[in-house]
Amino acid sequence: MTYCVGMKLNRGLLFAADTRTNAGVDNISTFKKLHVWEEPNERVITLLSAGNLAVTQAVISLLSEHMASADNDRATLMTAKTMFQVARLVGSAVREVKQIDGEALATSAESFFVTFILGGQIKGEEPRMFQVYAAGNFIEVSEDTPFLQIGEHKYGKPILDRVTKADMRLGEAAKLALISFDSTLRSNLSVGLPIDMLLYNTDSFSTERQVRIERDDPYFQRLSRGWSDKLREAFADIEEFEV
Known part of the structure; x- marks a missing residue:
């Protein structure tokens, strides 16, 4: 399985994906599930993938092959005029x-x-x-819920539901996404580090804020310990139930 998160905020976009894929508890591998195409000063397109690994890789390869083709009549990720058209291209590839x-x-x-x-x-x-589905159809993120999740999303969803706001800074959003991942990692063995993350600032047309969070990453370790400590403190501060 996998876990991926996307956030659409006033300041830009956030993308994060784990890298674990497994066919059993004794057959675990690491594959990149965050894919980026960019043309400086013109466009940045990012795709997070979840599901059957062979199928997702085939879709990614097909999209890339279309870009390399000499067929000028075929729209590609690099020639589509709008992101809506890009979504239709991904759906068609699926x-x-x-x-x-x-x-x-x-x-x-x-x-x-x-x-x-x-x-x-x-x-x-x-x-x-x-969000693009297996049938090739898709939906666009809403203003009321400015995030999307795919894969093993149920463990990391509660914190996103409570905290996500469109006016968050991207650094805040990254902290929130990593807490969501930490909750998922603790509850599901099919999701695992490293985590690939991209923070995209509106109108920057740059992917320079891209990072891989490894198991020994000091910030992620501090965040995980600190979140656990704060949860215990909050739990202790709430009055006990009495009959």
């Missing part, structure tokens, strides 16, 4: 892979379960963020 591999996967009892968080900015419009 359907194309399903048409090729879907029947074989069903025959072998494998699942065609994939989901993506797509976000970025194309010059001339505001940053946008979408």
Whole structure:
């Protein structure tokens, strides 16, 4: 399994994904699930992936091949005029892979379960963020709930529901996302470090604020200990239930 988070904030976008994939407790590997395409001063496009690893890799490869193709009639991630058009391209790639591999996967009892968080900015419009489903359809993040999750999301969702605000600074959002990951890591072995994270500032058209959080990262260790301590303090401060 996996866990990915995307946030659309007034100051920009945040993307974070774990890197664990497993086919059992004794067969664990690390794969990058945060994918970035950029054209300086023109566009930044980011895709987070969850689900069947072979399928998600096929979708990523297909999108990249289309960009390398000499077919000028085909829109690509680098030529689409809007992020809505980019979302449609990702959806089309999902359907194309399903048409090729879907029947074989069903025959072998494998699942065609994939989901993506797509976000970025194309010059001339505001940053946008979408969730793309296995059917190739998609939704756009709302102002009421300015975050999206895919994968094993239930353990990290409560803190996001309580704290996420559109006017947060990106540094605050990164802290919040990492607390969400810490909660998930403690409760589900199918999610694991390292965590890849990208903070994108509106109109920067730059991916320089990209980092990988390793197991021995000092900030993440302090955050994990500090969050546990604060939760215990808050619990102790609340009056006990009496009958």
